[in-house]
Amino acid sequence: MTIATMNVASLKVVKNSVIGNRTAKGAYGSDEAFVSKLVDALNDPPVSTGDSATAIRVEASHIIASLSYGSPDALRTLLRLNTPQALLYAISTFPPSESATLKAALARALRAVAAAIADVVGPSQWGLATSVSDVRAEAKAALDYLFQSEVLDVYIPLLVDQSTQVSAAVAQLLASAVRDASHRNRVSEWSPIAERTVEAKGKRGWEKRDPTKSPSRLGGWIARTLSTLLHRKDAKLQEAALSALASLAKDNETLAIRLAKGPPGQEPVLSAVLSLCKSRNTDLQLAASLCATNILRASSSPNSSYFPPSDQTGAITIMHVLNRIIGSDTASNQTRTKACFILYHLVADHKDFCQLAFDRNSLSHVGQLVKSITPVEKTTEEEEDEPESVSRLREAALTAVAAISLFDIDIRTAVTDELRLIPAIQTSLSHRYVGVRYAACQCARALSRAVSALRTNIVDTGLGMSVFRLFMKEGEDRRVMHAASTVICNVVTDFSPLRSTLIDQGAITRLVQLLNTGDVELKLNALWAFKNLLYKATPDLKRQVMSSIGWGEMNNLLVDPDMRIQEQALHIMRHVADGVDEVEFVFSEMGGSEAMLGSLAVAMESDDEDVVLQAVFVLANVANSPAHQRSILSHPRILHRLRECLVDAKVEIRRPAVSCVLELVRQNPRSHRELHEAGIDSTLRHMCEHTSHVSASPTLRVAAGRQAMGAEDDLEVQEKARQALHWLEHSLDMDV
Template sequence: MAEATTGGTQHRDYVAQLGSSDPDEVYGALRTIKNSVIGSSTKKALYVRLDVVAAVSAVLASAATGVASRIQATAIVGSLARSRTAGAAVAGGAVARGVVAALVRQLEAGTDARLVEASERALYALLAHSETLGAAGGAAEDALVAQVLGIIGSDGGGGGGDSAAGARAAIRLELAVLIVARLCVSEARQYMVANTGVIDALVRQLARTPAHVRLQAATLQALAALSYENGEICAALAEVGDGGVAAAVVRLARADDAHVRLHACRVAANLSRMRVLAGGDVQAVVVPALVRLVREPAGDVDAVQALGYVCHEDADVQAAARAAGAIDALVGRLAAAWAAAQGDFGDAARFAREARAAFLALGTVVSTNEESRRAAVDAGAFGHIVRALGHGDAGVRSAACLCARYIVRSVAICRTHAADAGLLRPLVGLLEDGSSDVQATAAATLVNLLSDFSPLRADALRLGLLPRLAALLDAGAPAVRRNALWAVRNLLVNVDDATRAAVVDAVGMPRLLALSEGADAALREHAVGALRNVAADSAAGCDALVAARGAPATLHLLAALAARPDTPADRPALVHALYLANNIVVRSDAHRAAVAAHVPLVQAVVAHVESRAPEVAVAALWCVSSVAAAAAGDDAAAGLRLLRRLGVPQVLARLLADPALPLEVQDRVKGCMDSLGCTDGLGAGASPDDTT
């Protein structure tokens, strides 16, 4: 214990010596600290606790500090910024004390070459923390950009060469290009960097002969950062040079060097997502290259992320990924990550990053294709998912939920493998997770598992699902509330009256009615959809809905919901509202006449008959047909008179005369005309058993 105390005191003394007025004492302390922290995470943590960042920052800020001491102090900053545990805190403390500005000043012309190199490396390490540059201030940012672009523009020795000077110049150019990559941490900074003209300089690097491999990889990394999720810059890249960047990145996706292949594929993925790169090249070259990189035992996790990114919402690219063996490669990556995490030198942070990337990429690859989902199950994906649902990292749990959600989109898998895999119990438990992201993805996964065809619905109710879902409707995170309400809506599809009453009692009819009037479009959609399902094929459900507020207030609500504008955002809720009114007319003996004769409601329904959206027009026409057919019971004849007074027969005739009318709308128009007595021999058809 005494030895440890002595050691701790000694390190504290070294930090104190940095404030000495003796330059030699300061240099000696800096050199000792630098030698201690390089390569030692323990010493880095120790010196961070001793507030060495403040002391070193003061050394760099002093005009009296000589070159030798500056080199040592700069190396300390760079080493501490690379700490996996304390790097972000070091960067924040350094920036707050003006270190970025001091390092940029050390890049100025005439500065000692060794100090310039140390400063560039330290800046590169600091910029790994995305918040660093923003906190540094505009002047430091502008100066840094000017410096690195000057290096790239001068291009001295960038092609490599046998001389030591050429090698040093190439290394400096590579580092400057990598700093550009780290500058592009937001859309605003992407544009800021692109507007300097650096794109032309970067593209020239790709055409170098002979190629400098490390510089080539760095250049592609910078282009990937510049173009990520930025359609304008992707379009600009397509027009730069002879034939743009697309041909170059496809060619480099076949390169011998793994880093060049990886970053070429990342650029290609960006161009593909922005529809700048031809789909054939992506499917034939880029996807197979990424799958090969994923298969490599020491492959970079960025390859996994790039594979998921390029496959996002593109069924053709997903099919190419499946054909290239992506599913087996990703499941194999998960197995390897678990094995590595259990070893003596297991890295929890690395495992979490690997697992998150693999689950998200696997979910994306299988998201649109039934054959891909079966392949994932056959490869053993469910075993990894169930294990990950209990992992300590919230990101791993959330990614596993998302992967499961896409796999159980399959009806066949939901009926068979999902039940056998043991997914249900941990998913229900995750509704009470401490992370709102996990709660949201768990609820979204349960949406698919609670469909009427799923054998797990009854088991979920026995596991206490209902009170958990009801509690989530009051959660602070909007995504949690929406997905929980979506799960409630699915629970109400094709249920018996006892289950319907249990769900409504747990959630509360007043709450569903209130949510149907809320400002959140997604919540409103699911709330009105849930009410539609409550009233579907159930007189008891209709009566319970109306009883919650009374007939006048319920009719007013239905009229308000049906009168909402037919916009893309409001359309799903509007369709549900029209079918909800239809369900009450069809199923409720007690309330059909009141609905059919309610002028504002019927007017709102009729106004949507001519909607350009077929799903809206069909829903409105079903409701019109049901109101008209209800007249046969004598107590709803007012509804038929109202429809005629509103000119519905003339509207229907006009629609039927439209040669561009979609077939599904045309069929419903004919049914309505028959219900209104406008035609002979055109069957009205039966009202749907309507749930959604």
């Protein structure tokens, strides 16, 4: 489809044919010779056509921007021809007198290409991406290139260009292309070369620097510049600046706190953002709501040292705006989709905000939306004819429902009994659109966390078995399988009526398959399900499960590089070895005392507290078997680590550790020599001697349940330490 003459007229024909036409984009985009001419024209336009070079460059930029959207073939060709580099070179050579039209065209083209590349690399900004592109590796390299320091020096300064179209395009680029923490940090910390030079001179110590002009003192050049753009009376520019700030503040605690707190004597940027949530412009409301959401969530993270005073007030403001949009009959599907996803980002994994969303009727709004767009009885033909915008809206609304109902049983009851959403969720499990199936699984996961729902609604409606059928489906999307496996983790617990049915229908075999897929997250969920399945399991079920996993594989899992996998494997061993006969079974299959205790010793020496916790629980179970107590007492590494757990581990670890010691001394009254050599006897005395002192002196206590100076402040640990010491001292009296 190469055009004969590269002139303004012919380029406009191409431009008009590819705008909004995926077929034409694919055809022109696959023509590498034509696209190569376009890319060349960005910096070296033909001059024999009688048209101005600027006009040709503008039209070529427009076509490239259009080709980058909607056609994988076109994007593949653009990447192969190094289009981002060509656009950046064109921008880097702008003379002071360059026309605003050309600058805006090139900036938009760069924004469009960057956004398309970022969409391929991921993660997706609005829901689940439908597929994984075969050019992801090339796209990732191109995206990393765009965020190199010297490349940022080329296009970031355009944020302060006199043309609002140019500055808006660069802000939109940041909003759409910043997807991961490394890129986020590079952009957030960027400053102009002049400011970097001032910083460098100041660090030499020979030049006095005004601290008020330090970029770090003022909150960063990018944050200051984008915040300034919020006050311009241009809705498109404000929306772009808000979206850029939202991308940069996401999971970025340092920047978020700056935006939420503000310099002394100045209004925080967050206040201005929340004010824009009340704009009459819906797109501006959405951008402001997302920006405020990301600032609130990042600045009030569990590890944050700052708690914004407007935390709940800001959340209520955002919810009020989103509720109105979600409940609107006139808002477009795309607009309501964004509103639902912003609500999800606001409440996800935040118990207080979930409750607030329930109290402010956000759940009711998204629930009613789900019901209104989800016919429970729908033919395959009708589903295939469903517009993609409706499918994406259903995905967004279900995702919000799942997030809001994750923690509280009353909220889950509202989902099942008041809103009656289970039929819509069940129907969505078989939807052709991957994002809808994934979101429906997330809803089922949230509901299955409630014992009452698990015993009634999930069984009675068939939702549990619908998820199980999806879980058993070969070739299902990996992300959907991950979500479905989290539901199975809940459905195989000992109080689930479906437990036996799922076992009979092949759940164990399917979980073993997931264990061997090579996908870490699926592997982790399979182990989690096995852990739940083995809790209070019969000896026969334990043998069936362990035979299916394989003892050799279990040994591999216990030394897996991923600490999460080690933790789950140890938790499985804890449930298997919860009786004297079962301990014998485990020891025989694990290669005897030396191998078994050696594995536990290694786990107890881990730097991961969760791994140590489960290893100590396994040891405590083993200590309940008289046949293996002497093996523990004759294992210096285990006893030494057991003493360390009593001294400086968190209280959750100290409890099983002291139980283990108590059982050992109670059943082996003449074990004081081994315990003395390990220092456990003196540790027990220290724990008991300081009991009264600890109670009177809170300053000795350490956060998170840790001890200080061997003192013990947990009543359960105190009592068992006292009992263990009594048995030890009694055995010494007997020896005398």
